[in-house]
Amino acid sequence: MTMQDGFFGAFMPHGMCYVWRPDILGLHVASDIVIVLAYFSIPIALYYFLKQRNDVPFKPVWYMFSTFIFACGLTHAMSIWVVWNGHYGVHGLLKAFTALASLGTALMLYPLMPKLIALRSPSELEQSNAALQSEIETREKHEMETSRLQTELAHIGRVSTMGEMGTGLAHELNQPLMAISQCSDTALLIANESNEYDEALVECLEDIQTETQRAGEIIRALRQFVNKETSNRLPVDIRSLVEQVVKLVKAEGLMHNVSIESNVSTYARPIVDRVQIAQVLVNLLRNGVQAIANKSSTGGTVTIGVSQSHSHTSIYVDDTGPGLAPGLDFFDPFTSTKAGGMGMGLSISRSIVESHGGELIAENVEGSGARFSFRLPLGVVT
Amino acid sequence: MEVENQTVFIVDDDPSVLRTLPRALMRRGYNVEAYESGHDFLQANAGVKPGCLILELSMPGMSGLELQQELLELDSRMPIIFITGHGGVPESVKAMRAGAIDFLEKPFEPEILIERIEEALAKDKENQREYQKQKQTRQRFERLTNRERDVLDCLLLSDTKKVSSKGVAQVLGISHRTVEQHRSRILEKTQTSSLPELISSAKLAGLHK
Incomplete structure (x- = not known):
């Protein structure tokens, strides 16, 4: 037991206060060791966490807190040391440092409180x-x-x-x-x-x-x-109408080496607007001719057929062209696959057919070209 | 085909129609006069002449319908054939109601126009004849004396109010015999032979409803 003067001198060891009773001394020392280990490990864990998560807010507080915990650890380590070596000056300085660190942390913490409270939880x-x-x-x-x-x-x-x-x-x-x-x-x-x-x-x-x-x-x-004026609907001899429209388109067909054939198996007289239905048929026939002409110069055939059931007059126009391009709404105005086509033909045709209570259908025929067909409701059969 | 001094009038603002339509009609032997506006047509006082009018419905300034109304107000009975490049249904209905012969949409078949022109000229002729007859009849009634007119009025009244000639005599304060005398004079002057004939003649002259 040595007694020296001076702030950094070795005073009476703290163990003396415990009168070296092993149980009390052991309890203090063991507790301090656990505290030191825990306090030293916390800053490491925090440092690791901060390293991994760059987006953590209020970083200075975290660092301050780590410092304060580390300082606490040091103080407790010193407490073990002073059990056997009475360096209370150093111990005091370490405590003072811990006090500053903890005070700093506390001072930083309170002004931040509203912000911390406002922080959203992960579930939020x-x-x-x-x-x-x-x-x-x-x-x-x-x-x-x-x-x-x-x-x-x-x-x-x-x-x-x-x-x-x-x-x-x-x-x-x-x-x-x-x-x-x-x-x-x-x-x-x-x-x-x-x-x-x-x-x-x-x-x-x-x-x-x-x-x-x-x-x-x-x-x-x-x-x-x-x-949308009301149209002029009268019983129309479909056979003569087909003959007439075929005659109209024949010349254009010849020009492209396309023959136009008709297959009319009825003498039906559906009640329609003659001009409008003629317009639809001319349109469909010309589309057929142009589809074939676009595909090749070897020509082909456009066939217009009419048949009659008990409730409908069915009309179709087939061509031996390339068929319908997929994914195009042919009936939409301004949609056209023809160079220079306005895309009005089929759109108008469909409106006309619909205004007659029918539906204009476009489909591909297996192994052939395209087929446009529509049905006109019950006509007077003579 | 053409009728003595009947003329086919054309009013259309389109220069190409104004050039070709008169030529086509003249070639077919019609007298034709063409005007480029309703205003010009009215200024030429053509509405009272014998003939018919081919009239474009939609024109800047005075429209066809307006000219039709104008002519009706002038008491012109000229038959009108409307033609138009627009083809408005409401207008055509209006035109037909106001007595138009037909309403043709350009371009129409020339034969149809010729048919309508013939129809219109025939109607015009009939109008003229009726007008002449009416004029003559009116002139006959104008030859009646004042007293005879009074008797006539009563007789016409007797038709509607079922008043006998005795009643007429009472109304006028003259003898039944005198009424009878006036009556035969009236029939003679108006070239009618019975009371019903006199009444229809008076209707024609516009003296009786």
Whole structure:
């Protein structure tokens, strides 16, 4: 037992206070050892945690807390040391350091309290995450809906522009058509009265008249379609109608080496708007011809068939073309696979067929080309 | 085909129609006069002439329907064939109600127009004849003396109110015999032979409903 002066000197060991009673001394020393080990391990665990989680908030507090715990550990280690060596000055300094560290931690902690309280727990975060996710989904859905509506609106805009254009066009075209009609009439009159009667000339002039009237009827049908005017429905001899439309498209077929055949097994007289149904048939036949012409120069066949059941007149138009391209809505206005096609033909055709209570169906025929078919409800069979 | 001094009038603002339609109709032997607006047509006082009118429905300024109304107000009975490049259903209904012969959508078949023109000219002729007859009848009634007019009025009244000629005599304060005398004079002057004939003649002259 040595007694030395000075702050860092060795005073009476603390064990003396325990009068070296092994049980009390052992209890203190053993407890201190456990505390030291625990206190030293906590900063290591915290350090590891902070290293792994970069996003942990309030890092200075964590470091401060680690320092304070470590300092506490040191103090307890010193407590073991002083049981046998009375360096109470060093012990005191360590305690002072621990006091500063713990005070600093406490001072940092209180101002942070509102923020700490506001911190979300993981389960809360999970909840708000889920809410956010559903919000995002809703917005995305809205966005998609908006963009769909915008497309539709643009579409309607285009169609209504078409309608207005159609109406304006009808008026503008009808004037020159009327003039052509009158001119051909006058010319026909002159040709008939002429001394040198020329049959070909007369035929030409008659054709001009017929074609002018046809152009006029097409415009009328288009305008009726656009204006949704009521159409003029009468019993129509479907056989003669088919003959007529085949005649109209024959020339275009020949040009592309496409023959047009008809297969009419009925004398039905469905009640329809003759011009409108003629327009549909011409459209379907011409589509068939063009589909074949686009595929090859070797030509092919377009067949128009009509049959009658007890309740319907069924009409189909088959072609030996490449068939329908998948994934295209042919009936949508402005959708076309034809270069320079407006995509109005099938859309108008479908509207006409639907206005007659039928449905226009497009399908591929196994081993052949495309088939467009529709049924007209009960006609008067004669 | 063509009727003495009947004219087919055309009012259309489209230059190509104005050039080709008259040519076509003249070639067929019609007298044709063409105007590019309803205003020009009215200024030429063409509405009272014999003939018919081919009229474009939609024109800037005065429309076809407006010209039709204008002519009706002028008491013109000229038959009208409407033509149009627009083909408005409501307008056509209006035009037909106001007495139009037909409503043709351009381009129409020339034969149909010719048929309608013939129909219109025939109607015009009938109108003219009726108008002449009416004029003559009115002139006959104008030859009646004032006293005879009074008697006539009473007789016409007797038709509707079932008043006998005795009643007429009482109303006018003259003898039954005198009424009878006036009556035979009236029949003579209006070239009618019975009371019913006199009444229908008076109707024609616009004196009786």
